[in-house]
Structure formats: structure tokens, C-alpha cells
Amino acid sequence: MQPASFPLSSNSLLPSFGSNTIFSPLRFRRLFPRIAYSSSSLVPTNHYQNYRLAPTTLRSTASDSVPAPEMALTDGQDPRIARISSAIRVIPNFPKPGIMFQDITTLLLDTKAFKDTIDLFVERYRDKNISVVAGIEARGFIFGPPIALAIGAKFVPMRKPNKLPGEVISEEYSLEYGTDKMEMHVGAVQPGERALVIDDLIATGGTLSAAIKLLERVGVHVVECACVIELPELKGRERLVDKSLFVLVNAA
Numbered sequence: 531m532q533p534a535s536f537p538l539s540s541n542s543l544l545p546s547f548g549s550n551t552i553f554s555p556l557r558f559r560r561l562f563p564r565i566a567y568s569s570s571s572l573v574p575t576n577h578y579q580n581y582r583l584a585p586t587t588l589r590s591t592a593s594d595s596v597p598a599p600e601m602a603l604t605d606g607q608d609p610r611i612a613r614i615s616s617a618i619r620v621i622p623n624f625p626k627p628g629i630m631f632q633d634i635t636t637l638l639l640d641t642k643a644f645k646d647t648i649d650l651f652v653e654r655y656r657d658k659n660i661s662v663v664a665g666i667e668a669r670g671f672i673f674g675p676p677i678a679l680a681i682g683a684k685f686v687p688m689r690k691p692n693k694l695p696g697e698v699i700s701e702e703y704s705l706e707y708g709t710d711k712m713e714m715h716v717g718a719v720q721p722g723e724r725a726l727v728i729d730d731l732i733a734t735g736g737t738l739s740a741a742i743k744l745l746e747r748v749g750v751h752v753v754e755c756a757c758v759i760e761l762p763e764l765k766g767r768e769r770l771v772d773k774s775l776f777v778l779v780n781a782a
């Protein structure tokens with residue numbers, strides 16, 4: 531039996547920025563200036579309603595401020611990461627004015643980048659005794675199942691209210707204005723199981739923290755949360771408190 535929290539240390543395949551992030555936009559801009567992310571600032575107000583475009587240009591990200599030795603690791607960065615990052619499209623003003631929407635549908639069109647994304651997660655989580663991959667609606671349903679199949683875990687959907695047909699347990703979580711709810715089928719997981727929670731993106735962290743609470747309420751050990759993209763300005767990572775978060779790309 532493995533210890534409750536195994537060390538997910540970085541290795542040569544998956545260099546880290548100190549936090550569990552393996553891509554920084556600053557370094558990416560240096561390497562690929564023509565396909566760098568739009569340099570928006572994101573200022574939180576509430577959930578989606580909130581990624582207001584501030585009228586500034588470049589700004590540093592959390593990843594930019596990590597100590598030099600950690601940055602040096604990225605020189606040997608896995609070449610798959612740059613392709614994944616460049617395959618993600620940013621759509622300004624969707625679904626509301628001021629929001630820079632990180633659109634992963636273009637990543638799904640790039641068969642190599644999509645496969646690399648899944649492979650990077652599988653390389654990290656195989657042999658970690660994970661029996662549950664919990665995917666968050668909607669885009670966690672895209673990345674979760676192939677990872678679950680590859681590591682020999684079951685896939686458990688974490689859904690928005692009134693979508694699951696069976697008996698559910700729910701967890702309400704707060705947005706800046708109002709609340710939302712996440713649901714999971716009763717009996718989908720058993721106490722003592724080890725879970726990975728997967729979504730496409732972490733912004734404020736409210737969604738992931740609700741998923742963690744839901745799983746922990748029924749005695750599941752959440753080994754780690756994983757996302758393709760992090761919006762570091764929104765500090766969602768802090769909301770996960772002591773839970774480890776692994777992301778592939780930081781969007782600034």
C-alpha cells in the first residue's frame with residue numbers, strides 16, 4: 531500500500547516551476563514570440579463574469595517569479611509542452627465582454643498535441659495506485675476518460691445540478707456573487723479509494739475545491755488535482771489549501 535500522499539516530484543520528463551507547473555508563458559514568449567499568448571491581465575470579480583481585461587500589456591505571472599534554479603529546469607522542458615500551449619486558442623470577449631476564453635477545442639483538433647496532453651498526465655499518474663479519475667463537467671469529461679483508461683482507473687463524472695439520473699450527493703460552493711453546486715452519484719466511489727481530479731482549467735479554484743470536498747466527504751483520498759491550464763492571477767491554487775495541483779500551461 532502506498533503512503534496516502536505520494537511525492538509527485540518533477541523529473542527530467544516533467545520539469546517543474548516549483549509549483550507543479552511545467553510551462554510558463556514568459557519563457558514561451560521568448561522561444562516563440564509570434565505565437566505568444568495575448569498579454570491580457572485578468573482581474574477577478576466573479577467566476578466567468580470576472581476575467582475582466584485590464585487595459586495593461588505584459589505582466590509577470592506567478593511562474594515568472596520562481597527562483598532561478600527552478601527556472602533553469604525549464605531549459606530542458608519537455609518539447610511537447612510548447613505544442614500543447616500553442617494549440618490552445620484564446621478567444622477575447624467570450625462568453626462575456628472582457629473575458630479571455632481559453633479554448634481547448636483547438637487542442638483537440640491537433641491529434642499530436644491532444645495525445646501529448648493525455649500522455650503527460652498518464653506518465654505522471656500511472657503506477658500511483660489511483661483507482662478513480664474524477665472529471666469535472668464539462669471539459670474534464672474530455673481529458674478524464676482517456677487518462678482513466680490508460681492508468682486502469684474508473685472514471686467518475688462530477689456534474690452540474692440535476693444532470694445525474696441516480697441518487698446523488700452534492701456540494702455547494704460559492705462564487706463571488708451567488709453559489710453553484712456539483713453532484714456525484716452515490717456509490718460511484720468507496721471510502722479509502724485514491725482519486726485524481728481532472729479539469730481543463732483552474733481559475734478561482736472554486737470548482738476544484740468543491741470536487742475535493744465532495745470526494746473527501748465520502749472518504750476518498752484526493753491524491754492530486756490536474757488541469758491543462760491555470761490562470762495564476764486568480765490564485766485558485768491557494769484555495770486548494772494543502773492539495774497538490776499539477777498544470778501543464780500557465781495562461782497570463
Ligand SMILES: O=P(O)(O)OC[C@H]1O[C@H](OP(=O)(O)OP(=O)(O)O)[C@H](O)[C@@H]1O
Nearest residue numbers: 667668669731732733734735736737766
Ligand atoms: O476555478 P474556477 O473559477 O472554479 O473555474 C474553473 C471552471 O470554469 C470552467 O468551467 P465552466 O464554469 O465554464 O463550466 P463548463 O465547463 O460547463 O462550461 C472550467 O472548465 C472549470 O471547470
Ligand SMILES: Nc1ncnc2[nH]cnc12
Nearest residue numbers: 578581630631632731733
Ligand atoms: N478564461 C477562461 N477560459 C476558459 N474557461 C474558463 N473558466 C473560467 N475562466 C475561463
